[in-house]
Amino acid sequence: MAYKFFDIEKKWQSYWAANKTFKSQINSEKEKFYVLDMFPYPSGAGLHVGHPLGYIASDIFSRYKRLQNFEVLHPMGYDSFGLPAEQYAIQTGQHPDITTKENITRYRQQLDRIGFSFDWDREVRTSEKNYYKWTQTIFISIFNSWYNTEANKATPIDELLLLFAASGTENVKAQCSEELTFTANEWNSKSAEQQYETLLNYRMAYLSESEVNWCPELGTVLANDEVKNGVSERGGFPVEQKKMKQWSLRITAYADRLINDLDGIDWPESIKEIQKNWIGKSQGALVNFAVKDHADKIEVFTTRPDTIFGVSFMVVAPEHELVQKITTTDQKAAVKEYIEVTSKRSERDRMSDVKHISGAFTGAYAIHPFSGIEIPIWIGDYVLAHYGTGAIMAVPAGDQRDWSFATHFKLPIPNIFEEADLSEGAVEGKDAVVCNSDFLNGLKAKKAISLAIYELEKAGVGTKKINFKLRDAGFSRQRYWGEPIPVYFKNDLPYVLDAKELPLELPEVDKYLPTKNGEPPLARAKNWTTKEGHPLETNTMPGWAGSSWYYLRYMDPNNTTELFSQEAVNYYKQVDLYLGGAEHATGHLLYVRFWTKFLNDLGMIPFNEPAKKLINQGMIQGVSKFVYRLDGTNTFVSKGLIGDRKVASIHADVSFVTGDVLDTEAFKNWRVEYANAEFELENGAYICGSEVEKMSKSKYNVVNPDELIERYGADALRLHEMFLGPIEMHKPWNTKGIDGVSRFLRKLWALYHNDTEEFSVSDEAPSKAALKVLHKTIKAIQDDMDRYSFNTTVSHLMICVNELSSLKCNHRAILSELVVLAACHAPHIAEELWSQLGNDTSVSYATFPKFNPEVLVESSHSYPVSFNGKMRFKLELPIGMDAKAVEEKLLCLPEAQKWLDGKAPKKIIYVNKKIINVVL
RNA sequence: GCGGAUGUGGUGAAAUUGGUAGACACGCUAGACUUAGGAUCUAGUGCCGUGAGGUGUGAAGGUUCGAGUCCUUUCAUCCGCACCA
Incomplete structure (x- = not known):
């Protein structure tokens, strides 16, 4: 049987789904390991090759930890509230819930084809009411808390009530909007409503007048990064500062802790630095x-x-x-x-x-x-x-x-x-x-x-x-597609809904735009009031609300009575490895730390940082291709022939370009206006220019993973993305090298199959040389994995397969260990070979091969011999040889005589198992 | 301006503690097999030089028997922050 990746990958993906192979459960016998990816916003454009980079790395690591007998929690979900769906809704009238669900379906199909080991039973979607119910619950907890700056923690508001009743503000050190002073008597003589109003000054969620970027032309409020030079990024319309009543959360109360606790977590220095500067x-x-x-x-x-x-x-x-x-x-x-x-x-x-x-x-x-x-x-x-x-x-x-x-x-x-x-x-x-x-x-x-x-x-x-420098976190958005804030107003004072009223569901509206008097879209909803008729808050929560605690919900995603059970949170605890982009340094990564500390203060979770280890995967950039049209003509000039002529550079779709050469026919068929294009060729070809830019539809440089999977298979895609370079570096996408990993997979397959493509392994004892190759690889891969060096793990697998191939090794003892080594990176082919080897369980739960150092013990070492630090020749010597003996042996050699050139060496450095250096 | 990261062949890169620079792969060259090749195999491939050899990790110094790795200065690119008192 030849290596047919298409069938193999389909077969094992169905097997994993049918057998729920990657389901995680609380298991007191095993140590847990929590690997988390930053969940995606499901955009309409689908995945390009840059998106899965981090998912592949985290998946490889999850699989590695499973082989090491950890109970791995590796979930995935969707950050499904967000602006693009709402914008699309404004333009088309389509409900964002519908488009969001369609996008999620597409995402899921694309993800499934890559062979991830997610526990899909734990999927969360921030826009689903059974999720945002609990986001609303956390908001209520924040509203019902005050920050005690003496105890340095968030505390239930009831305690503050007791303090005020007993001694007024005298013994109260609180983070508040306005410093107030009153005695117990003054407090107690206030009406209930007056007391309530005073208390608002101390709550960790509070209303205040603050400025927003209001764009009258678009009829909407813009986020800071949607405003460029005073005009809207989209459309270029003027933006005004407008004062609005806004919810804010007292993240500033945590400023010191957010700085200090950075010392205890293994996050990139750059992220820590950015957060410190931001907190200022x-x-x-x-x-x-x-x-x-x-x-x-x-x-x-x-x-x-x-x-x-x-x-x-x-x-x-x-x-x-x-x-x-x-x-x-x-x-x-x-x-x-x-x-x-x-x-x-x-x-x-x-x-x-x-x-x-x-x-x-x-x-x-x-x-x-x-x-x-x-x-x-x-x-x-x-x-x-x-x-x-x-x-x-x-x-x-x-x-x-x-x-x-x-x-x-x-x-x-x-x-x-x-x-x-x-x-x-x-x-x-x-x-x-x-x-x-x-x-x-x-x-x-x-x-x-x-x-x-x-x-x-x-x-x-x-x-x-x-x-x-840090300011309190604005928590209101004048938008439709977000979590409704569970608040109503009575005599103009805000009250939170009772827990049993939750979820406060997002209402239907006729249009996803603000009202004529500039009220948010929710003001359009019919009967947007409580049962008693009190008006409900019309702002919604910002995009970061749902993502500030999703990692906790994954631990117990279907809990209908609480956010998560104590059992779950005490077992899975913090995220052990968190992977995601560095662009969230001051947004998500600060807010998720804030909510974690808050929930910890209230005793709901036993830790105060969300993730022990963070890796920022680098961005995969696109390589855009350009064609050059002579101004005022329909003639396109090959790059080398432009000279001083005036040309317009135009993005050409990368799929028309092989190397730098344009497929002119494909280009002509691309658009009507290019149908009659003429080309000035150099050496018979049209040479394009290239530039590294962000991978994006508008730059026609998007490479789609589906097409690569069709041609090379998911295992090849996974290997190739890892082989591109260190995970945390930005790098331009390059499809060319994928042939290399594709060859590797075929060579791996060939080790287990004979010339007539039949499965064939030998049960004889393997040679010493083959054992050496295997154990060298075990050690290398384990070391690389432990320092998240996924690109070098791929090289080490290649070296191993190359060496075993030249040894013509087909021994079961070697090959059944090799397949486990490769199983994290190329899980589909590994499952197939593992089953061909006669196993009837998934290779996902095999045991990572144990490194045996004895196999690698050498009796001699090939020493590089340097003269004045320059390597001249090699000398095979027994290990642990006496320095004097080495010296004598060395100086007799004719090679050495040549480099000594009659001079006596001043000094000879001899480092056992390393090097010999002769100083002249 | 401040802070951070990165500079190694034609390309992606490797070199964990200072110890053979360029592993592994792409590409390229030559050859084999082939009706064919975007298949496979073999050999070669940093640069200069026919050669011996020289030279080489952005640049310049330094420490060291020995530096891609440590120290000093400097340049370039990218990212973040930016009148923060």
């Missing part, structure tokens, strides 16, 4: 500056309180609430004009145009807290309203931005550092010695900072403060 912790002080002739104070945040005597002006953000109050009459016009100009620029514009210095003087003065000197207060857009306090004390001697501002507006630059030259710029380092600074003179930054804070606190004008 900075330590410093809050300082109050009194405003001359006003009762108000300006509060600033600074990381350099040591430079406080260098303050020569203040800058507040144009949006700062005090600006209107303190601006003097003569400056009113200038300030008004400046605010108008800046308000037209979006935050993004302001950020992208950093060099341009602008500002206006308010006419008001602040009083220096120590020296009492009057300091002019300016407004300037380099101070951002949302960071810190929206105001700074400007120290031009110590901060380059302040220096530039001062220079531009000819403000004084008082020196506060010894031996400083301030003519070219500020002194930003922390090594300068402070001077002209009263009690701080003679100190360097480190000591001066703590002394300055001490003095500020003593004088009652400042406090130590840790500031974070």
